[in-house]
Amino acid sequence: MTGRSKWTTFWRTVRGRAYPRVIGAQREKSWVFFEIFLPLLQVTAYVFIYRAIQAPPEFLGFVVLGGAMSAYWLNVLWSMASQLYWEKETGNLELYVVAPTSRMAILLGMALGGMFQTTLRAAAIITIGALLFRVSMTVTNIPVLLGVFLTTLVALYGLGMMLSSLFLLFGREAWHFSNLLQEPVSLVSGFYFPVRALGQLVAAAASVLPITLGLDAMRQLLFPSMMTSLRFLSAEVELAILVGASVLFLFLAHRALSYFEKLARREGRLTVRGQ
Amino acid sequence: MSSEIAIRTEDLRRVFRARKREAKKQKREVVALDGISFAVPRGELFGVLGPNGAGKTTTIKILATLLTPTSGRAWVAGVDVAADPKGVREHIGMVSGGETSGYGLLTVEENLWMFSQFYGMETRTARARIRELLAVVGLSDRSRTKIYHLSTGMRQKMNFVRGFLTEPEILFLDEPTLGLDVQTARTLRGFVSNWLLEHPDRTILLTTHAMHEADELCARVAIIDRGRILACDAPANLKRGLKREAIVRLRIGGVDDVRAAVEPLPGVSRFAQRAHDDHLEADVILASDAALTSLLAAVEAGGGALVSLEKREPTLEDVFLEVVGHGFEEPNGGGAA
Numbered sequence: 001m002t003g004r005s006k007w008t009t010f011w012r013t014v015r016g017r018a019y020p021r022v023i024g025a026q027r028e029k030s031w032v033f034f035e036i037f038l039p040l041l042q043v044t045a046y047v048f049i050y051r052a053i054q055a056p057p058e059f060l061g062f063v064v065l066g067g068a069m070s071a072y073w074l075n076v077l078w079s080m081a082s083q084l085y086w087e088k089e090t091g092n093l094e095l096y097v098v099a100p101t102s103r104m105a106i107l108l109g110m111a112l113g114g115m116f117q118t119t120l121r122a123a124a125i126i127t128i129g130a131l132l133f134r135v136s137m138t139v140t141n142i143p144v145l146l147g148v149f150l151t152t153l154v155a156l157y158g159l160g161m162m163l164s165s166l167f168l169l170f171g172r173e174a175w176h177f178s179n180l181l182q183e184p185v186s187l188v189s190g191f192y193f194p195v196r197a198l199g200q201l202v203a204a205a206a207s208v209l210p211i212t213l214g215l216d217a218m219r220q221l222l223f224p225s226m227m228t229s230l231r232f233l234s235a236e237v238e239l240a241i242l243v244g245a246s247v248l249f250l251f252l253a254h255r256a257l258s259y260f261e262k263l264a265r266r267e268g269r270l271t272v273r274g275q
Numbered sequence: 276m277s278s279e280i281a282i283r284t285e286d287l288r289r290v291f292r293a294r295k296r297e298a299k300k301q302k303r304e305v306v307a308l309d310g311i312s313f314a315v316p317r318g319e320l321f322g323v324l325g326p327n328g329a330g331k332t333t334t335i336k337i338l339a340t341l342l343t344p345t346s347g348r349a350w351v352a353g354v355d356v357a358a359d360p361k362g363v364r365e366h367i368g369m370v371s372g373g374e375t376s377g378y379g380l381l382t383v384e385e386n387l388w389m390f391s392q393f394y395g396m397e398t399r400t401a402r403a404r405i406r407e408l409l410a411v412v413g414l415s416d417r418s419r420t421k422i423y424h425l426s427t428g429m430r431q432k433m434n435f436v437r438g439f440l441t442e443p444e445i446l447f448l449d450e451p452t453l454g455l456d457v458q459t460a461r462t463l464r465g466f467v468s469n470w471l472l473e474h475p476d477r478t479i480l481l482t483t484h485a486m487h488e489a490d491e492l493c494a495r496v497a498i499i500d501r502g503r504i505l506a507c508d509a510p511a512n513l514k515r516g517l518k519r520e521a522i523v524r525l526r527i528g529g530v531d532d533v534r535a536a537v538e539p540l541p542g543v544s545r546f547a548q549r550a551h552d553d554h555l556e557a558d559v560i561l562a563s564d565a566a567l568t569s570l571l572a573a574v575e576a577g578g579g580a581l582v583s584l585e586k587r588e589p590t591l592e593d594v595f596l597e598v599v600g601h602g603f604e605e606p607n608g609g610g611a612a
Contacts (some may be wrong), residue, residue, distance in 0.1 A: 005395060008395050009393075009394070009395030012392040012393075012395050012396070013392055013393050013395075015392060016388070016389040016390070016391070016392025016393060017389070017392075017393075019381075019385070019388075019389055020378040020380065020381055020385075020389065023381070023385070024378055024380035024381045024385075025380065027380045027421075028380060090375050090376060090377075091371070091374050091375050091376040092376045092377070094339075094341055094369070094371075095369070095376050095390065095393075095437075096393070097340065097341055098339050098340065098341065098364060098367060098368070098369050099364065099390075099393035099394060100361070100364040100365045100393075100394060100395075101393045101394070101395070106393070265340070265341065265342055265343045265360070266343045268289075268291055268336075268342050270341050270342070271336065271341055271342075
């Protein structure tokens with residue numbers, strides 16, 4: 001293939017792999033229950049706790065926003081990082097490897113499809129949550145808010161792409177790794193409270209995960225008065241770190257994918273099922 | 276390497292090593308391929324025939340860049356599979372038997388379109404070719420069916436369409452009719468033959484343990500067992516080599532094993548037996564017709580009652596028995612595939 005047609009193949013691969021998530025996933029209507037109703041129940045629990053202790057109304061907004069963003073984290077963990085495990089089990093992985101396309105394009109397609117799919121869920125959670133609990137938000141700077149949101153997604157899915165390459169080599173072991181990450185991350189990233197409450201050290205350590213800084217920055221931009229005293233870093237600094245994390249994770253994803261693919265070919269683990 | 280050679284291997288060897296914690300429970304090393312060498316000219320349908328665990332799938336995985344060889348070398352379309360796997364992928368396609376690839380929530384047509392995108396196909400071209408190929412395999416009426424509603428046979432027809440959709444220069448078919456009913460398997464074999472007639476510059480490497488499939492489709496066949504190629508020639512030539520010998524199939528009642536009585540007889544070149552519900556079936560290759568009398572006497576002396584005797588033309592199964600030394604379905608303790 002020529003250089004030009006390599007790019008054509010790259011983008012067609014992205015489109016092709018995003019398709020099952022954009023179209024296919026909407027065909028399974030059970031997602032409305034599992035991915036909107038259930039997260040809303042968890043949000044509701046925190047809302048009642050904050051109401052019971054007479055926390056300021058902005059805390060309800062923190063919870064609704066955290067509930068919406070947690071959908072992205074779960075998508076990255078279960079439909080991005082561990083996806084190659086499922087692809088291996090169904091036999092798709094070997095077809096991806098044999099195809100004359102970039103593995104990064106396949107991961108990018110998965111990521112973009114996943115972002116679209118999850119954005120529908122997150123939008124539903126935030127809309128229903130805001131209406132149900134009468135959350136009022138003050139959008140101070142729409143371009144910066146959009147910038148923070150999109151950069152958080154790029155960094156987060158970049159992390160997911162990097163983790164997914166681990167699944168080329170490991171089977172169920174990496175599955176346990178995802179299980180292990182799910183709950184602790186929702187705690188240390190401050191899905192339902194400002195991360196600063198955990199102390200500067202924990203907040204700094206949790207900043208390795210893009211969603212920690214993304215959530216903190218978005219809360220600052222949506223609830224400015226309340227977050228003045230509760231913020232971890234300024235939104236601008238957090239945005240700059242997120243930009244750096246995006247580049248770093250995408251670079252590491254590319255390198256890790258290439259390295260683990262070679263290793264998996266050598267060890268014969270690309271097509272071994274039921275590991 | 277000559278461009279007329281589509282696939283070539285040179286002393287290809289693959290050893291699987293158990294991981295440390297698994298090594299305590301099983302063999303530390305399994306030799307799946309033990310130095311195989313062959314060359315397939317462009318335009319040929321080449322078969323690799325062998326029982327389960329012979330090394331067929333390992334061969335295909337190495338050639339399709341899914342696995343690296345432990346030693347030796349292989350070239351596909353003139354490109355070294357270990358040194359330049361990306362270069363190899365520009366030329367190949369693959370279909371495996373029992374494949375469950377694709378996404379259940381997408382229709383047949385959507386799944387095929389998705390895979391076409393990984394090859395950079397233009398959507399209009401892809402859709403036209405999908406329609407054409409689905410019609411050839413008799414799956415047109417299912418093009419809008421979600422694939423989780425498809426039967427095994429229909430799914431394998433879809434996999435065939437996926438493999439041939441991009442018209443690869445070199446196609447690997449790994450046990451492609453495995454588990455299919457007779458009619459579907461016949462349809463797919465017909466499809467393969469016709470495709471190669473219409474595309475004489477394309478090459479197919481087919482692995483199978485179905486003798487009749489190899490006999491019907493392949494220009495040449497390599498018989499492989501325990502990671503080694505034991506014979507490689509056109510099916511007709513392989514069978515011709517047995518013409519000088521007498522091949523008989525006996526059906527014997529009253530016993531379930533005559534190996535000890537028959538195998539040591541002078542004039543018995545090869546022996547294999549299969550137990551059925553009400554009789555024992557034995558395939559015997561005799562050095563000459565003269566050995567038949569002592570064979571029948573030995574069966575009778577061993578307590579067996581002869582139900583029928585059939586002298587027949589050699590098949591690939593007999594060739595396998597001759598070169599491998601045991602029957603195709605008999606346990607052989609071969610390596611891993």
